[in-house]
Amino acid sequence: MNSFENLGLSEAILGAIKELGFENPTPIQEKAIPVLLEGRSDFVGLAQTGTGKTAAYGLPLLELIEQDQKLPQALILSPTRELGIQIADDLRLFSKNILNLNVVNVYGGASIDDQIRKLRRGAHVIVATPGRLLDMIRRKAVDLSKIEYLILDEADEMLNMGFKEDIDVILSSTSENKLTWLFSATMPNEVRRIAKNYMTDPVEVTVGKANTSNVNISHQYYLLNNRDRYNVLKRVVDYYPEIFGIVFCRTRKETQEVAELLMKDGYAADALHGDLSQVQRDKVMRSFKNKTIQLLVATDVAARGIDIDDLTHVIHYNLPDELEYYTHRSGRTARAGRSGISIALITPRDERKVRDLAKKLNVEFAQLKVPGGEEVCERQLLHYMNRIKEVNIEDNNIGAHFEAINNELSELSREDIIKKFVSLEFNRFMDFYKNTPDLNMKSSTQKRAQKTHESVDSNEDRMFINIGIKDGIDVPRLLTLIHKQCGVRGKNIGRVDLKGVFSFFDVEKEFTNEIVKGFAGAVVGDRAVRIEVSGDRPSSGGGESHRKGRSSRGSDRGGSDRSRGGSDRGGSKRESFKDRRRKTSDSPRYSERKKREA
Known part of the structure; x- marks a missing residue:
């Protein structure tokens, strides 16, 4: 492996990083530093989270800065204040042997007047979040016209967070002659757009396969019922007594709730999210870095500035919606060559998402059993x-x-x-x-196989009916029709398979004759209904079950809506409401989405 001494860095920089314990450059540092030291070209660096990108651009940047010029020569944009603070701290450590080099932080949540005063005293390097810097530009408190080097750190994340327009305005405020260095863990289309519009023939360096995960991370998941999510979290934490990690939640509200529950139950935990003041956030981060806190419960945005080498675990309390978020979350562990574990707590409906992640990231996810007492x-x-x-x-x-x-x-x-x-x-x-319950849940494949096996000798008959989807029939309408024609309620109907012009459904045997008699002479639309007992059994996963406790959908909510309301299905009026309910704010999926967006 190459050494820092062979990359062209000065003695002042080499002495500083040696004191910090830097021995050999990481792959992105080894490839980027010699190119950037030349100061001649735009640059795109793609590398996984935790591979040392800050030093990859920070070390050559410090070599290129001219201390005698008391004006901003470099601008580093960061998606979050935590990451911005971390970058500025790193640059100060790297430049400790360089006299009179000034790095100024510009971010929200702190006094803008103080930051303006620091800029006016002279800043060689500005490390800023887009929102606060844009505010500075509008106030004419900062002049970016002389910027020679612009660095976009975690560019993909800035775009994920909605900073596209802010970045466009900021970039247009800088000199056309500047060099632009873009660093990112992934390369979505919007990042490509920035490279195309604002960079000229950039040198591109990719370390590892694009959009892949750190090979030192072990990816695992536990399958659970949604109502058991917090109890499974505690079970997992207790199973790893030496755990030191981050629990990722989707919303600020959920983050605070989970942290408070953990603290109430005696765990050394705290929350980090956007509703905290900067003073509170700094206090939480100090406690976490000092290991006074064992578990940090955080949102994706708040955790972007966390750069701690010895995290053992990352726990996804809920899986994120985007691939990039999973990559960045997991990349908080297994840093600086260490190994780490990424654990996802999922319900059966998330299994497809896990398979997609495994395929896109080219990793294997191991399903583990929730540990017993x-x-x-x-x-x-x-x-x-x-x-x-x-x-x-x-x-x-x-x-x-x-x-x-x-x-x-x-x-x-x-x-x-x-x-x-x-x-x-x-x-x-x-x-x-003592006597704690089993919190494991069968996968959707296991449940389908179990249902198929159970149905072979069940107390049900398989019914054929010559109407289907093309007749405007869906499951609620079919159940309503059966009730109106025969008086048989939805709770007595089992699996339903809807086809184009016909359907199958299971019914308890004691109601078979009532079904056949009830549909004698019945007409749907302009078609005479034909119904009979069929010898065919449903294929695994081919239909939808409507008996409470057997639903293939909504099982993580304690049963489907139809299951919970099956015994009250008294007529078309109630069914019509349930049909409309899917498209309104009463819908469970709508409510769940709105909670995530809160």
């Missing part, structure tokens, strides 16, 4: 035993009391002492996990 207790006990073995014994402190301790415990055998010692620490813990 006994497994968790065993892991905790072994962890406690290891702590005992590794503890340092201070003879000077305990020696004077050792005889008294021996006398006090003289009547106990070695085995009794061990049992009592362990019980003192773990009685409450083991009582909590």
Whole structure:
């Protein structure tokens, strides 16, 4: 492997990074630094999160800055204030041996007047978030016309966060003669657009396959019922006693709720999201970096500035909607060559999303069983035993009391002492996990296979009816029709398979004759209805079940809407309302989406 000494860096920079523990450059640093040091071309660097992109552009940038010129020569745009703060801190550390080089942070959530004063005192490098910098430009508080180097860090994330228009305005405020360096973990079309519109024949360097995940990350998931999500989170955290990680949530509200629940249950946790003040956010981050906090519960945006090398786990409380978000989340762990674990808590309806992620990222996801109570207790006990073995014994402190301790415990055998010692620490813990339920859920494939197996000798008949989708029939309309014609309620109907001009449905055998008699002479539209018992059984996954506890949809919400309301299906009026409900704000999917957007 190449060394930093061979990349053309000055002694001042080499001395600073050596003190920081930098030994060998990462692949993106090795490829980018020599090119950027020449200061002749635009540049696009694509590398996974956690591969050292800040040093890849920061080190050569510091070499190119002329300290004698007291004006902004470089602008670094960051998607979040946390990442901006981290970048500025890194640059100050890299340049500690360079006299009079000034780096100024510009971001929201802090006094804009203070930031303006710092800029007026002279800034060689500005590290800014787009929103606050745009505010500065409108106030004419900053002059970007002399900028020689523009760096877009985490460009894909800035576009994901809706900064496209802001970036366009900022870029148009800078000199046409500047060099633009773009760094990103992924390369979506919008990032390509920026490169095309604002860069000239950029040198492009890609480390690893585009849009792939760090090979040192182990991707895992647990299949669960939605109502058990928080309990599964606790079970997983307890199973990994030495966990030091981030729990990602979709919304600020969910982030705060999960953090408060964890703290209430005795875990060293806290929340990081956009509703916190800058002072609160700084306090949380200090605690997390000092490991006073074991679990940080965060939104995607808030966590973008977290650059900690020894995170062991990333837990996706809910999977994100976008591939890029999963990549950035998982990239918080397995940094600087270490290994890490990315865990997703999913319901059966998320299985397709996991398969898509696996295919697009070219990784394997391992489905693990949610640990049982006994497994968790065993892991905790072994962890406690290891702590005992590794503890340092201070003879000077305990020696004077050792005889008294021996006398006090003289009547106990070695085995009794061990049992009592362990019980003192773990009685409450083991009582909590005694007889705890199994929180695992079958996958959709397993459930379909089970349903097919159960239906072979079931107490149901398979019915054929010569109307289907082309007759304007959907499941609610068919169930309403059956009830009107025969008086048989939806709760007595099982799996339904809708086809183009015919359909199948299961019905409890005691209602078979009522179904046949009820449809005698019935007409739907201009078609005479024909119904009969069929010998065919449904194929696995071929239809929809409407019996409570057997729904193939909505199982993570405790049963489908039809299942919960099946016994009340008294006529077309109620069914009509349920049909309309899908398209209104009463719809469970609509409500869930609105919660995520809150």
